[in-house]
Amino acid sequence: MKLSKNSIVIIAFLLSLSINSQExxxxxxxxxxxxxxxxxxxxxxxxxxxxxxxxxxxxxxxxPTATLNSGANYQRNNQSLTFTDRTTGNDSEISGDGVVSKTYNASLALNYTIFDxxxxxxxxxxxxxxxxxxxxxxxxxxxxxxxxxxxxxxxxxxxxxxxxxxxxxxxxxxxxxxxxxxxxxxxxxxxxxxxxxxxxxxxxxxxxxxxxxxxxxxxxxxxxxxxxxxxxxxxxxxxxxxxxxxxxxxxxxxxxxxxxxxxxxxxxxxxxxxxxxxxxxxxxPSLNFNTSYGFNKTVNENLINPFGAKLITSDGLNAGLNLTWNVFxxxxxxxxxxxxxxxxxxxxxxxxxxxxxxxxxxxxxxxxxxxxxxxxxxxxxxxxxxxxxxxxxxxxxxxxxxxxxxxxxxxxxxxxxxxxxxxxxxxxxxxxxxxxxxxxxxxxxxx
The missing domain is CATH 1.20.1600.10 (Outer membrane efflux proteins (OEP))
Structure with a gap:
């Protein structure tokens, strides 16, 4: 397509307007x-x-810092106990297979540095x-x-x-x-x-x-x-x-x-x-305070020891101060x-x-x-x-x-x-x- 001379002039004019209007x-x-x-x-x-x-x-x-710990433990062992009769001096033995013991524990500890x-x-x-x-x-x-x-x-x-x-x-x-x-x-x-x-x-x-x-x-x-x-x-x-x-x-x-x-x-x-x-x-020196509350539970199944405890539980609060001084x-x-x-x-x-x-x-x-x-x-x-x-x-x-x-x-x-x-x-x-x-x-x- 051919462009007339007038068209070319118009295009050039529009381009110049575009350039001049640049931001x-x-x-x-x-x-x-x-x-x-x-x-x-x-x-x-x-x-x-x-x-x-x-x-x-x-x-x-x-x-302070707070730490929560918990755990569980399972044991299954073969056990044997030997008793000696003090009167006769004879030994007797008690044994058992598959003796199960379960232990559970949980504790919450709090530590704080009072002075450092x-x-x-x-x-x-x-x-x-x-x-x-x-x-x-x-x-x-x-x-x-x-x-x-x-x-x-x-x-x-x-x-x-x-x-x-x-x-x-x-x-x-x-x-x-x-x-x-x-x-x-x-x-x-x-x-x-x-x-x-x-x-x-x-x-x-x-x-x-x-x-x-x-x-x-x-x-x-x-x-x-x-x-x-x-x-x-x-x-x-x-x-x-x-x-x-x-x-x-x-x-x-x-x-x-x-x-x-x-x-x-x-x-x-x-x-x-x-x-x-x-x-x-x-x-x-530095002085630290610590306290914790703990709970422990032990379950012993099919005991072979007649004097053993089948269930042991303990819980309680502990607290203490710790003074540390690195003298040298x-x-x-x-x-x-x-x-x-x-x-x-x-x-x-x-x-x-x-x-x-x-x-x-x-x-x-x-x-x-x-x-x-x-x-x-x-x-x-x-x-x-x-x-x-x-x-x-x-x-x-x-x-x-x-x-x-x-x-x-x-x-x-x-x-x-x-x-x-x-x-x-x-x-x-x-x-x-x-x-x-x-x-x-x-x-x-x-x-």
Missing amino acids: ILTKEKALEITLENNFGIKIAKNNLEIAENNTSIYNTGFL GFGRKYNVQQLKETYNLTELQARETIENTYLQLFTTYFQIARLSENTNNLAEALTISKQRLQRAQYQYDYGQSTKLELLNAQVDVNNDSITLITAKQQLNNAKRGLNVILGSKDDTNFDVETEVDYNKMLNYDDLKSKTLENNSLLKQNEKNIAISEFNIKINKANFL DGGATKTRVTNAKIALDNQQILLEQQKVNIENNLKNTWENYNNQLFILSAQEQNVLSNQNNFDRTQERFKLGQITSVEFRQAQINLINAKTALNNAKFDAKLIELQLLQLSGDILNVKF
């Missing part, structure tokens, strides 16, 4: 989807739930600190996911704008090729001008295809971060706002107070302190306490090291951020200058006052300037997010 994935929506579906965040939440379960009273040792040298108390406090540590680890995971999300999001925005710039450049190159073709057909230019225009169109086409491929790859990467199972296509917002209220002294104060890595190390120190106390608890364990407890103190010292050293490293990282990032804002301002002026230069060059090229080489150079300069501006714009925002992550404020960022 916009806002920053807020991307963040909402990520917090709900991201795989790493889901695992972090599960780990937090495990840590919470570990702080339950069922895992602290403060509850405060080991349980310190263990509970350590479990609570472990939960707090896991909570901070989950927060760090979310912070890293925030940064990963917006790094990819802004990379898509960067590639989208670069792709649009390259598409615009290709359109200009095609117009130049068409002009060169007309001039060559009418003998107003040489074959060389036409060939140069064709080469530039090919190069611009290849560059545009490469940019589109990079854009598609970045979108697929964002789908992974979003936890999306489908290969969803979308557009993103390209507007960027900067936080003009950032101050180095405030950032430093917040970093030392709220940085997730520093907070985690502080919790590790608390855990190490409780570990020392838990090990020291082994120097003290060969120095094992002393060694564990000493090693726990060394581990605590290592955690304190690590905290100081982290403070130095993070403060140095903050200084470098802050300086980089200010430099990037300056570069952004300079690139904005550079684009204006190159755009003005290109517009003038294009007019002169149309009038035949300059060569295609000069026109092409002006076009390349404009493309490079726009690309550099895009890079500066999004790099500055990403560095700003790194500053907010260092200060522990990235989760409060507003877009």
Whole structure:
């Protein structure tokens, strides 16, 4: 079936409408989807739930233990008994085959540790600190996911704008090729001008295809971060706002107070302190209470012993206290306490090291951020200058006052300037997010 020219135009128009109506994935929506579906965040939440379960009273040792035991036993034996008459000294024997004895028993035992040298108390406090540590680890995971999300999001925005710039450049190159073709057909230019225009169109086409491929790859990467199972296509917002209220002294104060890595190390120190106390608890005695109620029944059938009992039953309540004091364990407890103190010292050293490293990282990032804002301002002026230069060059090229080489150079300069501006714009925002992550404020960022 042949399509008319009008039909082709209509189809192209509808396709353009479809492309232009592609869904916009806002920053807020991307963040909402990520917090709900991201795989790493889901695992972090599960780990937090495990840590919470570990702080339950069922895992602290403060509850008693109860044990129920029961059993039954059946015996069928051949028996013989020999009696000696004390008067005559003669022996007499009684025997029986298939003598049956049945035994039944049941008991309920309750055990409770009254005192264990405060080991349980310190263990509970350590479990609570472990939960707090896991909570901070989950927060760090979310912070890293925030940064990963917006790094990819802004990379898509960067590639989208670069792709649009390259598409615009290709359109200009095609117009130049068409002009060169007309001039060559009418003998107003040489074959060389036409060939140069064709080469530039090919190069611009290849560059545009490469940019589109990079854009598609970045979108697929964002789908992974979003936890999306489908290969969803979308557009993103390209507007960027900067936080003009950032101050180095405030950032430093917040970093030392709220940085997730520093907070985690502080919790590790608390855990190490409780570990020392838990090990020291082994120097003290432990007191345990136990009680049980038991029932036993024995049934002896076809007895051969005339003095034996055919039925024996017993039941009763037993209770007791047990004091245990490991006076000397060969120095094992002393060694564990000493090693726990060394581990605590290592955690304190690590905290100081982290403070130095993070403060140095903050200084470098802050300086980089200010430099990037300056570069952004300079690139904005550079684009204006190159755009003005290109517009003038294009007019002169149309009038035949300059060569295609000069026109092409002006076009390349404009493309490079726009690309550099895009890079500066999004790099500055990403560095700003790194500053907010260092200060522990990235989760409060507003877009």
